[in-house]
Amino acid sequence: MTTKKQAKAQAAKRQHAYEERVAAKRRRQQHVIRLTAVITLAALVLGGGLTVLLLALQDDDADTGAAAATTPAATATASTGSTDGSSDAADDFDVEIASGWAASPEPPDPSYAEDRTWTVTMGTNQGDLVMELDGAAAPQAVASFIKLAEDGYFDGTSCHRLTTAGIYVLQCGDPTGLGTGGPAYRYGPIENAPADDLYPAGTIAMARVSGNGESMGSQFFIVYEDSTIPSDSAGGYTVLGHLTAGTDRVVSVANAGTITGDTDGTPAKSVIVNEVSVS
Template identity: 55%
Template sequence: MALGVYRSKIEADNLEETLPTKKTLKTIDAAAKARAADYAAQQKQQEMRKVRNSRDNRIALIASAGAVVLALVLQLGYFGFGPGSVTPNPTASSSANSALVPSPALAEGRTWSGSIEINGKPLTVEIDGANAPQAAANFLSLANSGFYSGNTCHRLVTEGIYVLQCGDPNGDGTGDPGYKWGPIENAPADDSYKTGVLAMARQSGDGSTMGSQFFIVYEDSVIPSDAAGGYTVFGKITGDLSAIDDVIAGGVEGGGTDGKPAVEAKISAISLK
């Protein structure tokens, strides 16, 4: 055999020894595919984690914002005694009131004094006919007609703000004297309602939805204004609040912070002069 041919055979034999077999190639290919699939799976898991984290962050932000909005809505709606949504009407005036609404002239622009009896115990009061003539005239007219006698105070709030709400003939926050009126009068500019204040309840966002419901502030409270403004202050308790001490101490029925008083608070009579 010629040297060149022999040398070429040796090189070919050596090359065959260094080249992988078909079985080895298949094994290598399978391993490579497995590694590629594993890498792709890891990449997909990472992408899914990123998506989940992003989604969770959005949900957390939405939940946090929702909690803030809910808290604000609840606070602004403490005195919204009517059902359903209300269109704000901050420019309402007494000229829009029906003929059923007592004339502001009945308040005579002066201070009225007397008492509100709750559970047979008197709260001495003053009604401000000078600064809140429409509210004072309405309260005087309803009181003198006996409208309030026998009504219960249906709502007690014991957290955030501190009020006892009364004057609903239905006893559940839905009643009125058969009419509604406005506008808002004598609301504090700083939204601060001092202990003993008497103020009118109304639907949130509407200054022309006052009727017969009012609230007694039994501890200093900041009650935020809404789109319509604040709440009409028409008088105050001039003595102590001992007549409702047991009602306040009893808290809310069921242990909540806003609802029906656990101890009944019934208006026995109202006398003013």
């Protein structure tokens, strides 16, 4: 199990690596702008023969890590169940993920949710996010979340994905920061999904692979603005609770957009989870 001291050290390391990536990307963008200006000037002088070269330079420097989907249906799939690893949030250091319940081949028993409401405080570098989880409505999802949180599984992790068009969610819970990580187990079926596909602001729901209701692990998403997320062949998305405080902090992250400026990608304003407490 990761200790609080180790979690804070990991969080600081993530923050430093994140800031380095942002700075490097800005330098690349400024370099392209300067090259574009020079080439455009040369093209005006020499004619249009450099157009292909200009396009080649732009394509070579383009960020291919963030998903480019902008339609609501495509964004819903990418944001709540993508497993393609397309993210700028890769870390340059190892993260211990196989310990405690995370190493178990089977998820915690739903009875651990105790058929009651749980209060979870997620301390982040952007401030606390306070959640109320419904152990009666989504016992399997809540049992898994609670047991992982008690093991310190989420400590030192980052929220790796933000969508700002079509649907409005911040996705977290992956210790690798790639969008592909999770515990050794997966679980289902889907619990407590809204019949009308409407997820109000503040909703906390489980991410999963598109079309697979048995693929939930540790990744979850926070809805920061009312969103209609269409059901797929497996159904909707398990709602395990809602935020009681901190939605404004998620909105602030969303307002800063993604690193690339795309509508789906790594948040420009990082969210690092320092520790999670459960009561």
